[in-house]
Amino acid sequence: MTKEISIGNIKVGGENIFIFIGGPCVIENEELTFYICEELKNICEKLEIPFIFKASYDKANRTSIKSYRGPGLKKGIEILKKIKEKYDVPVTTDVHCVTQIKEVSEVVDIIQIPAFLSRQTDLLIEAGKTNKVVNVKKGQFLSPYEVKNIIEKIESTGNGKIMITERGTFFGYNNLVVDFKSLPIMRSFGYPVIFDATHSVQQPGGLGNASGGNREFVPYLAKSAIACGCDGIFMEVHPEPDKALSDGKNMIPLSCVKSLLETLKRIYFALKNG
Numbered sequence: 001m002t003k004e005i006s007i008g009n010i011k012v013g014g015e016n017i018f019i020f021i022g023g024p025c026v027i028e029n030e031e032l033t034f035y036i037c038e039e040l041k042n043i044c045e046k047l048e049i050p051f052i053f054k055a056s057y058d059k060a061n062r063t064s065i066k067s068y069r070g071p072g073l074k075k076g077i078e079i080l081k082k083i084k085e086k087y088d089v090p091v092t093t094d095v096h097c098v099t100q101i102k103e104v105s106e107v108v109d110i111i112q113i114p115a116f117l118s119r120q121t122d123l124l125i126e127a128g129k130t131n132k133v134v135n136v137k138k139g140q141f142l143s144p145y146e147v148k149n150i151i152e153k154i155e156s157t158g159n160g161k162i163m164i165t166e167r168g169t170f171f172g173y174n175n176l177v178v179d180f181k182s183l184p185i186m187r188s189f190g191y192p193v194i195f196d197a198t199h200s201v202q203q204p205g206g207l208g209n210a211s212g213g214n215r216e217f218v219p220y221l222a223k224s225a226i227a228c229g230c231d232g233i234f235m236e237v238h239p240e241p242d243k244a245l246s247d248g249k250n251m252i253p254l255s256c257v258k259s260l261l262e263t264l265k266r267i268y269f270a271l272k273n274g
Contacts, residue, residue: 213250
């Protein structure tokens with residue numbers, strides 16, 4: 001069993017039901033971001049699944065220099081603050097350098113460390129020093145066993161509010177696979193483990209100047225992760241993924257979220273009560 005961590009009124013890990021972290025890949029505009037949050041909150045309230053909203057203010061590692069990155073730190077954080085206050089939900093976003101952490105930590109409930117930066121010691125330590133929950137995306141280049149080193153870096157700050165997210169492992173060029181053994185392995189370190197079902201079907205750089213993806217496989221991976229006992233599901237969603245400004249190929253349609261979460265909940269309770 002993993003450690004129980006509090007995020008506002010939400011508890012993750014331990015014997016609690018899985019949480020859902022969801023939202024668009026990037027903040028495209030305020031109106032759309034509000035709409036997605038409101039829809040997801042309503043779905044999760046009806047299903048009694050704890051919900052945390054996620055959106056990025058800057059996609060700092062886009063494939064092409066021409067790709068949309070987001071509104072930037074100042075405007076993005078303002079929108080996330082409005083989301084938090086208007087809808088009364090915890091929020092999370094990713095940071096890319098040490099200088100962003102203080103300003104971000106004043107608004108968000110969870111600081112997310114991107115997978116490509118998951119070994120950056122200074123970033124991990126500064127995030128840990130905020131005493132906020134720190135969610136680290138496991139690098140696509142790391143084994144689950146190496147995550148122990150990431151945990152120790154954050155623990156060195158005295159912060160024990162840590163989550164680890166699995167988001168797939170490189171398998172040749174432009175492809176990711178998921179080794180589901182990683183979920184129990186990482187959970188054995190004592191902290192909640194989240195499964196990122198949408199980035200796990202990404203094809204990094206697969207379109208040459210952008211990343212591709214296979215969103216049709218998201219439900220299969222999400223169901224497998226719940227069956228493996230993960231503490232939360234992370235999915236990026238959009239009303240019209242094919243028109244999204246970032247990661248559209250691996251995001252799922254907003255219209256599909258309710259039915260998928262219903263299925264995941266049935267799997268969770270079948271295992272819990274079985």
